[in-house]
Amino acid sequence: MSVACQAREVVVVDNASDKGNGILEQVERFGGEVRLLRSRVNLGFAGGCNLGIEQCSGEAVLLLNPDCTAMPGMVERLWDVLCKNPRAGMAGPLLQNPDGSEQRGGRRFAPTPERALAASFLLRRLAPATSGFNLCGQPLPEGPVPVEAISGACMMLRREALADAGTMDEGYFLHCEDLDLCVRFRDHGWDVLFDPQSRAVHLKGVSSRRRPLAVELHKHRGMLRYFEKHFRKRYPVILVPLVHLAVWARFTLVCFQKWIQNLCCR
Numbered sequence: 661m662s663v664a665c666q667a668r669e670v671v672v673v674d675n676a677s678d679k680g681n682g683i684l685e686q687v688e689r690f691g692g693e694v695r696l697l698r699s700r701v702n703l704g705f706a707g708g709c710n711l712g713i714e715q716c717s718g719e720a721v722l723l724l725n726p727d728c729t730a731m732p733g734m735v736e737r738l739w740d741v742l743c744k745n746p747r748a749g750m751a752g753p754l755l756q757n758p759d760g761s762e763q764r765g766g767r768r769f770a771p772t773p774e775r776a777l778a779a780s781f782l783l784r785r786l787a788p789a790t791s792g793f794n795l796c797g798q799p800l801p802e803g804p805v806p807v808e809a810i811s812g813a814c815m816m817l818r819r820e821a822l823a824d825a826g827t828m829d830e831g832y833f834l835h836c837e838d839l840d841l842c843v844r845f846r847d848h849g850w851d852v853l854f855d856p857q858s859r860a861v862h863l864k865g866v867s868s869r870r871r872p873l874a875v876e877l878h879k880h881r882g883m884l885r886y887f888e889k890h891f892r893k894r895y896p897v898i899l900v901p902l903v904h905l906a907v908w909a910r911f912t913l914v915c916f917q918k919w920i921q922n923l924c925c926r
Contacts, residue, residue, distance in 0.1 A: 662724075662729045662730040662731075663722065663724060663730045663734075663735055664693075664694055666730060666732075666733070666734065666735035666736065667693075667722065667735050668693065668718060669693045669695070669716060669717065669718065670693055670694045670695070671695050671697060671712045671715045671716055672694065672695070672696050672697065672712075673697045673699065673708045673709075673711050673712045674696060674697065674698045674699060675699050675702050675703055675704075675705075675707075675708040676699055676700060676701050676702040676703075695715065697711060697712065697715060699711065703830070704830060704832065704833035704834055705812070705828075705832070705833070705834050705835075705837055706827075706828035706829055706830045706831075706832050706833075706837040707828075707830045709723050709812075709827070709828050709837075710827045710828055710830065713817075713822065713827055718819070719818070719819050719820075720738075720739055720742055720816050720817060720818050720819060721816070721817050721819065721822070722735060722738065722814070722815070722816045722817075723812060723814065723815050723816075723817065724813075724814050724860075725812075725813040725814065725862065727813075727862065727863040727864070728755075728813045728814050728860050728861070728862045728863075729860060729861045729862075730753075730814070730860050731753075731858075731859040731860060731861065733858075734753055734858045734859060734860055735816075737753075737855065737857060737858040738751045738752075738753065738816040738855060738858050739816065741804045741816075741853055741855050741858070742816060742818055745804065745851065745853060747849070747850060747851050748804075748818065748850065748851045748852075748853045749817065749818050749821030749824075749825065749845040749848075749850025749851060749852065750810065750815050750816060750817045750818065750821065750841075750842070750845060750850070750852055750853070751804065751810075751815070751816050751852075751853040751854075751855055751858070752766060752767070752810030752811060752814060752815045752816070752852075752853070752854055752855070752858075753766070753814055753855055753856075753858035753859050753860045754766060754800070754854075754855070754856045754857075754858065754859050754860075755811055755813060755814065755860055755861075755862045756859060756860070756861050756862070757861070757862070757864070758861060758863065762796050762797070762800075763796065763862055763864060764794045764796045765794060765796070765811045765813075765864075766796065766810060766811050766854070767794075767795040767796070767807045767809075767810060767854040768793045768794045768795055768796075768807065768808065768809050768810075768811075769793050769794075769795070769807075769808045769809065770793075770808040770809045770839055770842060770843055770846075771793055771839065771883070771886065771887075772891065773887060773891055773895050773899050773902075773903050775793060776883075776887070776903060776906055776907070777899075777902060777903065777906050795807065795854075800856040801854075801856055802856075803855070803856070803857065804853045804854065804855040804857075805853065805854055806851045806852060806853060806854075807852055807853070807854045808842065808846070808852065809838070809839050809842040809843070809852060810838070810842065810852055810853075810854055811838060811862075812837065812838025812841070813860075813862050813864075814860045814862070815838065818850070821845055821848070821850045824848050824850070825841075825844045825845050825847070825848040825850065826844060827841075828840075828841055829841070829889075831885060832882045832885060832886075833878050833881075833882070834875060834878040834879065834882065835875075835878055835879035835882040835883075836879070836882030836883055836885065836886045837882065839886055840885075840886055840889065840890070843890055872918055873915060873918065876911060876914050876915065876918075877911070880907050880908065880910065880911040883907050884903075884904065884907055887903050887907075891903075
């Protein structure tokens with residue numbers, strides 16, 4: 661609830677979570693402008709976000725993961741960025757790990773088939789300009805800059821841009837829906853901005869540790885939906901099976917790594 665004192669209204673979406681964890685009771689005790697929406701079924705990340713967006717009335721909506729903490733002044737700063745950049749459809753902060761280092765995914769390139777293939781088949785050294793997705797590690801800019809994509813863990817969305825490009829695609833259950841939204845915003849002429857002066861701490865992966873393989877399956881299915889939706893008609897037909905092969909090869913490798921890790925921890 662790090663935004664309770666920063667935002668005019670706060671909507672917490674309970675996406676059919678474990679009712680015995682005590683968190684929902686804490687939310688209900690806030691009262692006032694903090695509202696709790698309960699869904700009887702898990703709508704997925706996109707569905708939960710859309711449910712919250714529908715209940716907000718502001719000119720901008722901040723999406724914030726439950727494992728993400730907004731640093732003081734972050735909400736006001738992101739809103740100021742949108743106000744000063746009329747064509748900015750969304751803005752995201754510098755995402756940090758608990759140790760203060762920059763977290764991967766907060767500013768990145770949007771995946772393309774050539775980038776995915778280069779990354780999957782370890783061709784980054786041969787094609788550095790087209791491989792890799794994250795800008796993490798590059799020098800931080802002094803102020804807001806356009807990027808291809810930011811993270812759905814924390815992003816402020818302009819209501820006008822949402823009306824133009826649409827809300828999150830609920831065909832994604834978990835992962836890649838934020839990339840899809842960034843691409844659609846840019847396709848409709850809206851800028852996606854990264855602001856290094858706004859900061860949030862993200863405990864990445866905390867909410868998905870109980871079912872890691874299921875999460876990976878949703879992630880890789882999301883990758884395929886993303887590529888099919890945005891690139892199938894733009895690229896040669898031969899690339900389609902190669903992308904599918906790359907995605908499922910990566911999924912197999914990740915599952916094998918997790919299986920090895922589980923054996924080592926026994």
